[in-house]
Amino acid sequence: MLKLSELLCLAGVHVTFLNTEHNHRRLLGSTDAGSRFERYPGKLSFEVISDGLREDHPRSAEDFEGIVKSLQGVAEAHLREMLRAERGRKVTCVIAEGMFDYAFEIGKEVGIPVFAFETVSPCYLGGCLCIPKLLDEKEVLDENLVRELKKGCLECGRIVSWAPQEEVLAHPAIGGFWTHSGWNSTLESIVAGKPMICWAQYVDQLVTRRLVSEVWKIGVDMEDRWDRLSVEKMVKELMMGSRRQEFKKSAQKFSKLARESVNNGGSSYTSLDHLINDIRKLSSIKHFENTLS
Incomplete structure (x- = not known):
């Protein structure tokens, strides 16, 4: 706004x-x-x-x-x-x-x-x-995971109350974005050309995560799997797995489309x-x- x-x-x-x-x-x-x-x-x-x-x-x-x-x-x-x-x-x-x-x-x-x-x-x-028409025709944050995340970030990461998200996403050191799949965050990640790990909570986020993972092919969906092994698997899949190049190529494609849309004559x-x-x-x-x- x-x-x-x-x-x-x-x-x-x-x-x-x-x-x-x-x-x-x-x-x-x-x-x-x-x-x-x-x-x-x-x-x-x-x-x-x-x-x-x-x-x-x-x-x-x-x-x-x-x-x-x-x-x-x-x-x-x-x-x-x-x-x-x-x-x-x-x-x-x-x-x-x-x-x-x-x-x-x-x-x-x-x-x-x-x-x-x-x-x-x-x-x-x-x-x-x-x-x-569908009627006519007939997903809470896990507090334990948050605590484990804070503990695991002590040496190799940071948890802050606020960060300039667009600037962070645009940094070349960023290889992926773990997001709640809010529409603003999704758009900012698309513009930056960064693949996503989607951890949706409610409302439109549940739809957006499916588009990111299944339609646009620019990320993976955590669904209801947030145990340590599942998180590790998804991070590795996004950053170094067999689909890494697919994610990267799709992210760059949608980044180009998003930038074109805000240029003169774009939608x-x-x-x-x-x-x-x-x-x-x-x-x-x-x-x-x-x-x-």
Whole structure:
């Protein structure tokens, strides 16, 4: 969402980014976001709100539904006030994470268009759309493994709370990526041309891991095998096994395709242009309506 905001700013669109206090602290404390966003004076601003949770709450994936529900309790009223308030510049539209359905209800209520921005893979969305038809026609982190991983990394690896993932993946020393198969991480690995070991947990990750391993042939799927021997076998298969060249060749192929898609004339480049033009048209309509009133 932040990268989309930057792209919109580069196109001259004014963006207000709504973030939680917890995430905003992490963003500023762990990245160069503060200095990076200074490139867009007057174009990008942040509004920060509480997520409704205690400071000592772990905010872990295991309580994902609870986090989303708590956030809604704060964000719903704040978003409604943001869209209704007169702040000088009129709000043309809202771009919201697709799972926050209340954003769409509020947009309809105040008469402001809302675009859904999905961070799950398109293949997963396609699968969801097929569920009704399939019905008509008739995967928890292992704490022991985590402890063993920390112990095994003492001499030959590192476990950190945050890392610049794109920079790490782009480094020539990286031969593979063990990932939870989130769509952003999968895309970043594809762009970097790095094969993957997929350890999916839930939602779209379960679909993405199958695409990576069975369709695109750019990695292996752990499925439900996370004992020491299975992990060792998959790492060796990815890094030095008989399929290493196959993985490497496929990863390079998809990396080329991904890079082409964001170049001038590529599919992603063109889709972003369409979005920007739609926002500009909405802005023109709003300006015309305000002039008439």
